[in-house]
Amino acid sequence: MTDTLAIIPAAIDTYRQPVVYMHEDCHICRSEGFAAQTRIRIDLGSRWLIATLNVVMRGGWLNVHAAALSASAWEALGASEGDRARFSHPEPPASTSAIRAKAYDGRLNEADFAGIVRDTLENRLSDLELAAFFAACAGERMDTRETVSLTRAMQAAGATLVWGGRAILDKHCVGGLPGNRTTPIVVAIVAAAGHLIPKTSSRAITSPAGTADTMEVMAPVALDTAALRRVVEAEGGCIVWGGGIHLSPADDHFIRIEHVLDFDSTGQLVASILSKKAAVGATRVLIDIPVGPTAKVRSAHAARVLGSMLISVAEAIGLHVELHRSDGSAPVGRGIGPVLEAMDVLAVLRRNADAPADLRTRAIDLAGKLLDMASGSGLRSGRDLAQSLLDSGAAEAKFMAICAAQGGFREPAPAFQSTEITAPTAGKVAAFNNRLIARVAKLAGAPRQKSAGVRLLVRSGDRVEAGEPLYEIHAETPGSSNMRAAMRRASQIS
Template sequence: MSEPHNRLRLVRAGIDTYQQPVVYMHRDCHVCRSEGFTALTRVLARSGDREVIATLNVVVDDHLALNVAALSEAAWQVLKPDPDAWATFSHAEPPASAAALRAKVFGQRLDDTDFLALMQDAVANRLSDIELTAFVTACAGDRLDNDETIALTKAMLAVGERIEWGGGPVLDKHCVGGLPGNRTTPIVVAIIAAAGHRIPKTSSRAITSPAGTADAMEVMAPVALDIDAMRRVVEREGGCIVWGGNVRLSPADDLLIRIEHPLDFDSDGQLVASVLSKKAAAGSTHALIDIPVGPTAKVRSAAAAASLEARLLVTAQALGLHLTVMRTDGAQPVGYGIGPALEARDVLSVLRNEAEAPRDLRNRALDIAGALLDAVPGAEPGKGRAQAHMLLDSGAALAKFLAICEAQGGFTEPKPAPHLRPVLANRTGRIERIDNRRLARIAKLAGAPGSAAAGIDCRVRIGNSVRSGEPLFQIHAQTPGELEYAFGYATAHPDVFEIGAAG
């Protein structure tokens, strides 16, 4: 029996294409020629009992042998080939959801079946990044109505895993983002778990920000737990703070986020589907959504917040999820630190009830924890914040947080950065405005979140008076080069802090 003509030996390319499987072939290899493959062709690769649909990248020089196909890390992890394995390659069939995608691009409404087909094709990698981009673009702005938002949310939920916790309330919280340093989650989880309730929190790493909750938490304890390990932690301590990317509760959402962030746009419908699909998948029964509102936050006006809140509530009702929405001040950062270790330091400072702990972070965490405790069935309305206050002041929340850290793999004290430099005010006056986005950019240029200790420490707030030459904030960096890079940007953009006349 002759060998298939469309067969190539597999090697590992050693190239990270994030979640997009890619295969590399030489343009003159017999498979490319006989199958008519060209760059960006969608190909089906089969090796043993596994298969993957990948995007073809064509090699034009001698870096790849003619009888070899190289797999990106994403493709390699799907196929998991044995040493010296071979694979057969053929054209991938058009995705079943192609008609639905085309209909949405041309402005038509989609139903439950359409969205389910699209999400099934997305997680099976039958949609290319170009097709996913078309879908995200077609849904952006106001192009998803409430019924479509609900259908998309249910479809994203249907194609992922779902955790069941048995009877009783399961609490959760989420912030829609855009506010540097707003690291309330570890404090809230500690308070809620100390109160005897379950709060299995999955959190994200930073994509465009200086730190995600998972980045800050990882400074203090392991977060890359799988579902079984996550369940053990929650059963032992009542709560957890783990990286959502490892439990894969809403894999379709992860794929769409990968497309949305480089485009730098989404819609209320996509945001709601993203957040609530993950809450429902995590088994939550009662959740709170924090919407910071401010001129440089993600949600910039009261009208935008009201529209988002209405869509969140109607979608949550359709899922059977009890939802509380809080609108909070998004005009300036929360806490002192911006960056994983600096934010972790602030969290511990609040939990330890230190005199110098940031009051704004403490109060936000108490507000959120109190609202969640009020939402528990049978709770006496309006008593939650006092209960949260007591659990924090007594040290019960700190003890619970350290116990959660130990259950997740052990607690580590955050370490400071070796290189520091202050950025000084260029005039005397009163702080009237803070640009959250540019402040976050400075922290990223300093190395956050890749360097966990990097970021900025900012103690001034809107309304504070400063004198020329006084520090506005301090840059923390792992290397002198990163320190100078961030400092250069900060001095070139003094309008990060708008300083008016002295009051």
């Protein structure tokens, strides 16, 4: 068969971008005119996908009679070594006309956005085409009507959980604060109060840890929809990875491109948040917006614009949303990285004397507001209830029950290697740069190395003497000199 090749796994991680590797002398490349970056349709039995071609040159690692697939492509096709796949040119993506229209400041409707979402999920759109779409929508170039349409299109592309008309609570933080791991504590408190809170969370893409990464060091998070429902029906809450249950599935593709571009569209951020909340079946949602000079939201004006859009779109899709503006000037807690953040969460739940007070206070504030939203009475007594559930140990017991229902609790283990970074001179801690602290944690190995990261030893306002420790860098591999080099490289990044 002239249009088929044997396929092998390339064992290359390209995240969610399917990639196919072919030899430059491959007969299919020659006959079809395939060249580097060509979009190629690959059919294997009843499954198919569209991948981007990378060409392996003569003398390289690939045989001329085989094609290699990246890890994501191999998994998506359900391939086995020795399979033969068919390679052809795909139909051009219909949604490119909508992207061109948006680039010229046109207004898109729900059908336009649905086409872009569909072509994204089928990998019909290249990264360049998606980047053009995000650039056309950057800043505030999407109006409320368009944002509602995109939100609905993103939700409709995946599953939506239905809970029989019951009130379903949820919370979300727009991000930008290292260590701000309030979610496991809030879920435990709210579930201990007898409410339903099925929390789906993301893994980190460019941050030192996502909520799913932190939770995963304590309990399994890769649950399917049926397992999620069993946990919530049994315990009232869960903290699971959203990528495993097909809720607003285009969002991860969008986030991958947005992080490379390093800018956000307000409309796309709102659609990302609210499509996931609608898909999980939430009815009442609290959204935390940390504001600070090195947080994701950097000014009061930006917070007002984002908050107004969130409320307007939520009303249009039938969600009750309330906002909580918080201090985003510094990291929260002491640990930054999956294990270190999990240790902070457990210290708060276990009421340890040395538990980080800022993480405890934030979690109680958020849980209290959610409990007020749940009561619907207009009374503001939720914070007292949240604090009593935490102080009594009820929240800890509920958290352990949730972990058990998700597959069993694991005690997080600290890293084998650490090194202290000390103050070069005496002085007062005036401010933190959230982005640089996060960069140090990532250079140390987080989040792939679960116990890697940064442990803060000072807070804003503290006075330190020369030589006193400021923070520790934790790593799973030896070599404190390497960790110090990582710290020095991070300090040069603005």
